[in-house]
Amino acid sequence: MALIDVQDLERTFVVRRKVDGGRRRLRDEVRAVHDLTFSVEAGEMVGYIGPNGAGKSTTIKMLTGILVPTAGHLRVAGLDPSKDRVALARRIGVVFGQRTTLWWDLPLRDSFALLQKMYRIPTERYRANLERFVELLDLRDQLDTPVRQLSLGQRMRGDITAALLHDPEILYLDEPTIGLDVVSKGRLREFLRALNAERGTTLVLTTHDLQDIEALCDRVIVIDHGTAVFDGPLPALHAQGGSTRTLVVDLVDEAPAIEVPGAVVRRVEGPRQWLSFPTEASAAPIVAAVAASYDVADLSIQEPDIEEVIRDLYSRGA
Amino acid sequence: MLYVAIATRAFRRYSTYRAATLAGVFTNSVFGVIYSFAYLALWDANPTAGGYDKVDAVTYVWLGQALLMTVALWGGGTTDDLAERIRSGDVAIDLYRPVGVIQWYLAADLGRAAYHLLTRGLAPTVVGAVLFQIAMPDSPAAALGFLVSVPLAVVVSFGLRFLVASTAFWLLDATGARTLSGALAIFFSGMALPLVLFPGWLGILAESLPWSAMIQVPNDIWLGRHTGVDLLGALAFQAGWAVVLLAACWLVLARATRKVVVQGG
Amino acid sequence: MADLATLVRPWHPLARYGEIARLWIRAEISYPASFAMLVVGSMLINALDFVGIAIMFSSIDQLGGFELREIALLYGATGIGIGVADTLIGSVERIGEYVRTGRLDQMLTKPVPLLVQVCSDRFTLRRLGRITQATVVLVWALPVVDWTPSRVGMALVMVLSSSALFFGLFVLFSCIQFWTTDANEFANAFTYGGNTLTQYPLTIFPRELAIALTVVLPIAFVNWYPCLYLLGRPDPFGLPEWLQFCSPLAAAVVVTAALLVWRTGVRHYTSTGS
Known part of the structure; x- marks a missing residue:
């Protein structure tokens, strides 16, 4: 079975708006995601792209169990994300590019220690992982710095380390390179490629940066107006889009x-x-x-x- | 006029938090009811305590609830924005604006206070008036005096809060100072208990400190305990503390500016 | 599934809570000077609170038929209760902020029950100031009770039930923020309001209110009924004596209601995403 299996997924939101200068209220149903079907095999690196408001983050929220789908079938690692959210959490890592999962006032090291407790990572594995990611992501000198004093790039690397300490099978990355300089972007992509090659970690990446996709993803799913309009390799997208x-x-x-x-x-x-x-x-x-x-x-x-x-x-x- | 524009903008900004205002009105009302019964019991046991009667005491409670947010007794208001801007370093922008920092934040705080008086001041008072017997000002002078006294109370409170927020220039984090000053304000303003009940020297001390200008003085003006020259004296007491505190703010700000300019924050 | 596991092995989430809290404490006391200042400051603040009540007694001998030491007994019991609850789960008040900033989404992707994460987040020992002050007041009040073994037992039950009741109130009324994120002050009316209310003998309130505080929102069980037992007083409202033994039951009801409302709140959040 596919690692991520999505069939006819739908998510509607009820939006209340006022008309007649606030005298009447109307209920509108907005379909943020509909008729969405795709599957991802273990070890794939998939770019999930689309314009703002297309339904990307709604999909990611459903895949991670934060949001319950309105209809459709959804399995991640064999689990129903919203029902088995806690069990699924051990098997996935999530990085929301704009928002840090780290604790603002704590040194990086303490944030990682908290995560070790939350995920109950055995000490030996935790030490080994931390050692390796800190080395690869060049965070050694920042370990004792409070998160609020880190640069954007350092914080992003900290967030990625935080998402990987428990060896997740799937890593969701939401705009991981936003705001980073060219060198940092390059290093990050190199790291993610190595991670996928060495550990077989499945990567689902939403981004606005086509170079992220080109450097990392064999496959692209394009979502627009809530549904997939393209699913295939990047060159085919270019050919089809005529760009x-x-x-x-x-x-x-x-x-x-x-x-x-x-x-x-x-x-x-x-x-x-x-x-x-x-x-x-x-x-x-x-x-x-x-x-x-x-x-x-x-x-x-x-x-x-x-x-x-x-x-x-x-x-x-x- | 610039300052009116600043105040209006602050008024509007606070008026967007509608759920928060409703929740606050509810909370003020609950506390008003609890304290009303407590004071009724107190004046049952001693009908002339502090020179108040029962109606005065209950009126005092609801006026206190009305002024609590208006004078931002616990802290809060625009001075919290200032503390945050000092912490983040954005205050440098404020320092280079052509408008004085104190005037700017004071104008905004008066706009905020106006909003809080009209919502979180007025609404609980209506609740109080429905549930209990509340005294109205018994003379036009008392009513007018109260209307002058409330803005003065806000300025005194602003001066204290500005000083507390300014500690962030040196301590980076003003929360400790804010909490401590909030507790002193609750106690010495007469919010926790009317200062007229404080015995001996403690009463004299409490009534001469700036905090009493925030709750006790406006309440006593409303209750008609200051009349004639005494009323002017009470307003002068508030105005005096307002001037002293604003002068202190100005001195502290001058030092802080030197620090920011010389050390770059 | 997770809920079931939580019910079957309640120590599991508690262990997580303990570990997370310990790390926060370690971080906090790594600045001992500022930590000491904050604890002393918090004690001072709370001390002023009781001084206010003590000053009342410079004008009166009794309030609602209770003398100062008896009121100190009420005060200490409710103060310890809210202090313990606030220390353990005070962060639940910030749930609306977590929703607004997206922090809640982050927490939902972690394998620890949400309530445990919310409550242990930014755990601080600073709030010990309140517990300490309330304990001092309670100890000062102890001589007013004619102690017997059963009264000692009741005193312990009272402190535990009071803490559990405030725990429930904090969670129950913070949950409104799942629906309106900036209504955090609403909970204050019940938590801090409940604390203020129970600092006074219920005799100062109308009988209807006393009954409502017994059967509708059982705040009277925080300290009033156990204290009647400790003081050996008959019920001033003529309510049944067995109510004096019902504090643990009231606490259980409120905590259960709070957990159910919490679950509804989380469901609402995950089914609307807002």
Whole structure:
């Protein structure tokens, strides 16, 4: 059986709103999630993406047992999350990117000690895990610092350590790289990849950063308006969405629009030109063609932004 | 006018917490009922205690409940925002504003007090008036005096709370000082027990401390225990403490500013 | 499932509670100076509270037919009760804040019963100040009782029931915050209000209120009925004498009601997400 099994999951909320200047109240049912079906096998790394308000966090809340589904079938590690919440809690780790699970006034070390007690982690395993994560995530010097004095990146690494001390089978990460600098993002992704490779930890990741997905996930589930609109590997998403990458070329001198096969100029601004090309195409021949015919001062590639991919996908489907 | 705008904004901000206000009105009313019965029993045993009669005593209880939040006796109000901004360092922004920090927070606190007087002051008083016999001010002078006395009580309370919040400049955390000062305020304002019942030197001491300007003095004005020159004297007592405390705030703030500017927080 | 396990092995969550609380205490006393200041400060605050009642007696000899030492007995019993409850589960008052900040979601993903987590969160020994002060007042009041073995037993039962009753009141009335998160003050009317009310003999209240405090919201069992027994007084309202032995029963009823309401509150939260 799949580790995460979701069938026809539905969650509606009742919203009360006032009309006629507050004289009458109407009950509206809003379907935050509906007809959602997918499954995740052990060891997968899945990106769960979608625009704000699409139903991502509602889904994560149901998967972790915080929220009871309105209808549908839901099993995580063979358990019904809302019924067996406490039992499930031992087997999953959750990181909400914007909110820390650590205790604001306590040193990092004490927060971890509290979690050891809560999860009843045997001392030996706790020590070994702590040692390893502190090493990999470079937190040794911060162990005695109160959490409120940590930088955003340090806190995120602390939160990830906190979520992993009890060796969860599944790790849910909600926007883990938000607000982090490029170096920290890179290190974090490297760590998560290693974690998956070494321990087979299943990763479910919601993010706005497409590079997170590219670096980590073999598979992407796109949710929009409460239901999955795409489920498959990332390249297929690009193909289906028809999204493009952008090659930004800084020429030595101003020039008319560049003409090379496989790319189209979208914008020209002085010596700088923006060329778009299909996401699944390799940038190398285009770069080579540009460099062969023009004097290039600098080149860079912009990845398509996830919102844009989904917008494309959705406007096509509609 | 800028200060009116600040006060209005504070008034509006507090008026968004409607459930909290309702819960507070309920709690004030429950405490009002408990203390009313306790005082009725006390004045049963000694009908002239402290020079009050039973109606005075019960009126005193409900006025106290009405003023409790208005003067933010326990602490709270805009000075809590200040303490938090000192802790987070955001206070530096306040210090560089063209408007004085004290004036800014005082204006906001008066807006808050107005809101609390109209909701958590008025509503429990109505409850009290329905359940018990409550005395109305027996002269226009007493009514007018009370209306002047309440804002003065808020300013005195603000001065004390501002000083307490300022300890955060040096201690980082003002909660300890806040709790201690809240307890002193409850005791010496006459909230826990009218100061007129305090015996001998303790009574004299309590009535001359600034806290008495927050509950005892406005209540006694309402009850008509200060008339004529004595009424002006009571208001002058409040105003005097207000001036002394605001001056102290100004001195403390000047030192704190130097500390923030020189040491960068 | 988890609920069943909790009922069958009640020491399990209690053990978690103890371990979590111990870590908080360790963190707290790692700053001994500020800890000592806070405990002394809290004792001082509570001392002023009783001084207020003592001052009343400079104008009177008795209040509602009770002399100062008898009132001190009532005061000590209710003070210890609310002190113990506040120390053990005071954080439950912050449940609305936990909902607003998303902390509750974090707690729901941990394998410890929610109530245990909420109550042990930020456990502090600072609140010992109140228990200490109330104990001092109670000890001062002890000579007013004509002690017999059965009265000693009753005194112990009273302190335990009083703590359990306040435990129930804290949980019961904090639960409203699952529905309206900023109504935390509502609970104060019953917890601190109940404490203030029981500092006085019930004789100062109308008979109807005394009966309501017996059968509707059994706050009178915190100290009133056990103290009548300790003082060997007949019931001033002419209510049955056996009520004086019912404090443990009242505590059990209130605690059970509180746990049921708590469960309803948590269900409401997990079924609406707000």
